[in-house]
Amino acid sequence: MYRKLKVIIALAIILTSFLYPLSSNKVEASQAVRVATDVLNVREQPSTSSAIVTKVKRGETYPLVTKQKEWYKIKVGNKEGWVASYLVVETNSVSSNANNGVKILADSLRVRSGPGTNFSIVAFVHKSSTVTYIEENENWVKIRVDGKDGWVSKQYASISKTSTTPSTSNSSNSFVGEVTATSLNVRSEPSSQGKVVGSVKKGQQITVLGQQGSWYKIQHSNQQAWVSSEYVKTTSTPSSNSSSQKTNAVVTASSLNVRSEGSLNGKVVGSLTRGANVTIVNEQNSWAEIEYSGGKKGWVAGWYLEKKAASTVKPQANTTGNVVVLHNGTNIRSQANTSSSVVARANEGDTFQIVSVVNDWYKIKLSNGKEAYIAGWIVSTSGTTQSITRPGSEQYLKGKTIVIDPGHGGRDVGAIGVSGRYEKDLTMRTANLLADKLKAAGANVHLTRSNDTFLSLQGRVQTSHYHKADAFLSLHYDSINDPSVTGTTTYYHHASHKKLADAVHSSLIQSTKLRDRNVRQQSFFVLRENRQPSILLELGYISNRAEELTLQSSDYQERATTGIYQGLAQYFKSN
Structure with a gap:
């Protein structure tokens, strides 16, 4: 009997390992996590009852060692410990895009404050110019131009491996650091994948020549090489021009x-x-x-x-620069208000010299030498004059805390589409683009998961509670045995959350043009157990072949996230 029991237990363990694979996952050497809460406890074991090893702060980045269910093991200095996965965001310790550049393919390409045509224009870039690459999402590429960050249409940009990042080897900004690791590898390039060309020992003084991401450039054995900045403690600041720093x-x-x-x-x-x-x-x-x-x-x-703000000279009201007209038929008026007479009209691309700034208007010089006024929020500027914008939807989103919950993840793939597409991948795409749009508007955005990781329903709700979300959005794609069914449904549970559901659903239907399957009350766990305003969105049916193709397109992702964005703005405006 005892022997039979042992065999049964062994078989049960084997079967369980097949059905529920161990959730402790290996991670790449370059993976790291960024703390997404004010103060985060690092614990000895993956449990809230375990002893606290240390505490870390919002924005700090630490190497990721391994994953186990809803816990991540990280390295803090010479210590290792566990943190709740929903309170950190996964990132790379070294940006894989550090050497990327973006070549512009169209003349006078508009650079926008966020990934969408509803965002304001912050600059123009011109054909054949190369600008710094930051990231990309669906139809948009985030770039840096003239010290400004903004988004351009991917259709008119080509991502290349041409680095536009300033050289980090300027020795005038060098400083001395002390190695804190027992033995620190010196590598041929700023990456954990770089070839090891030597090592430095604990306590050894090294001269840092520059920095790229989380890597320091040093001189080692008559060649320039790289070490991880995490294991170097600064012992002296830059020797020259240090006072300016x-x-x-x-x-x-x-x-x-x-x-x-x-x-x-x-x-x-x-x-x-x-x-x-x-x-x-x-x-x-x-x-x-x-x-x-x-x-x-x-x-x-x-x-x-x-x-303390550095002492600077205030710019003059008539700071030099030009306005560039964005739309055909733009009115130029006799005074700085919309009720004054129109003295001229301008077309897209027309340029005028700025004389001064009057409230939200630019006083400009016309081709005949006369002066007139043009609304600052409908033009772009070049030169040193500050751009003028009128607040749009972003004014209602700024400062709001929004938790986005990409449905499913990890071993939970969700629904499987006609083409074999997993729901968990589609929800992640939507979440990332929506997050970028909301961040551009100044919202505080938190994702319950930032990659293909399993997270319990309780963990998703805890994220909402922890951040005291002003709105919690659980994103899903629907599936049913009947392949003819299509459309979008929005769910809520608590009656007080119906206003949020109505606002987002109405905007979503208007933007996507999918079949309206209405707003419905339902007792889903992430809604029922959520104290914060919360809704669950079913953004279309991947069990319908034609609709699945639509849902997978970047165009649909753009329209869906814009609809959700505008719906949230409308909700906050009226509440």
């Missing part, structure tokens, strides 16, 4: 500890009170190295410092 700041906490290193594990070496003046000489993660009290140095939590 320093920033004055004021302590905002009633009592602020000064530590020996930029971490809560650092030894307390001093204390400062509110109003104390300090000089910031270096910043790492959310920590600042400061000079205080007659030359003393130490590290403090950067979020308790308020930087």
Whole structure:
């Protein structure tokens, strides 16, 4: 009997391993996580009852060691510990796009503040120019041009491997660092995949020549090489022009500890009170190295410092520049208001010299030498004059906390479309584009998962509660045995959340033109257990062959996310 029981148990274990594979996953060496909450506990074991190893802060980035269910193991200095997966965002410790450039294929291409034609124009770029690549999403590429970040249509841009990132080898900004790892690999390129060309030991002083991402460029054995910045502690600031790199700041906490290193594990070496003046000489993660009290140095939590604005000369009201007309038939008026007479009309691409700025209007010089006015929110500018924009939908989204829940993930693939497409992949695409649109509007956006990871329903709700979401959106794609069924449905549970469902659904139907399957009340877990305003969106049927093709297109993703974006803005406007 005992032997039979052992066999049964063994078979059960084997069967369970097939049905429910272990959720502890290997990760790439370059993977990291960025903390997405103010203070996050790092624990000895993947459990909320386990002892706290240390604490980390919002915005800090740490190497990812492994995953286990809803927990991630990370490395903090020389320690390792576990954090809740829904309180961090996965990223790469080294950007794989560091050497990418974007070549512009159209003349006077509009650069927008967000990924969508509803976002304001912040600049123009011209054909054959190459600009810095940041990221891309569906139909849009995020670039950096003249110090501004913005989005351009992917249709008119070609991503290449031409780096436009400024060289990091300027020795005038070099500084000395001390190795903190027992043995730190020196690599041929700024990547964990770079060839190991040597090593440096703990306590060894190295001269840092430049930085790319989270990697420091150093001189090693008569060649330039790279080491991970995580294991190098700054011991001196740039030798030349260091004064220009320093920033004055004021302590905002009633009592602020000064530590020996930029971490809560650092030894307390001093204390400062509110109003104390300090000089910031270096910043790492959310920590600042400061000079205080007659030359003393130490590290403090950067979020308790308020930087003083550098003394600058205020720009004149008649700062030089030009306006560029964006639309044919644009009115040019005699005074700076819409009720004054029209003295001329301009077409797309026409350029006029700016004389001065009057409220939201530019005073411009016409070709005949006369002066007139043009509305600042319907033109773009070149030169040093500040662009004028009138708030649109973004004014209602700015500062709002929105949690986006891409349905399914990991071993839970969700519905499977006619073509074999997994629902979990489609919801992730939609979530990423929607997140970029909302971030561009100034919203605080949190995703319950940022990659193909399994997350329990409870974990999704906890994310909503933790961030005190102003709106929680669970994104899904529908499936049914009847392949003729099509359309979009929006669900809510609590009666008080119906306004959110109505606003988003109405805008979504208007934008996507899919069949309207109405707003319905349903007891889904992520809605029923959610204290925050919450809805679940079924964005179309992947069980219908024609609709699945539509849903997979970048055009549909654009229209769906724009509909949700506008629906949220309408909801917040009326509440």
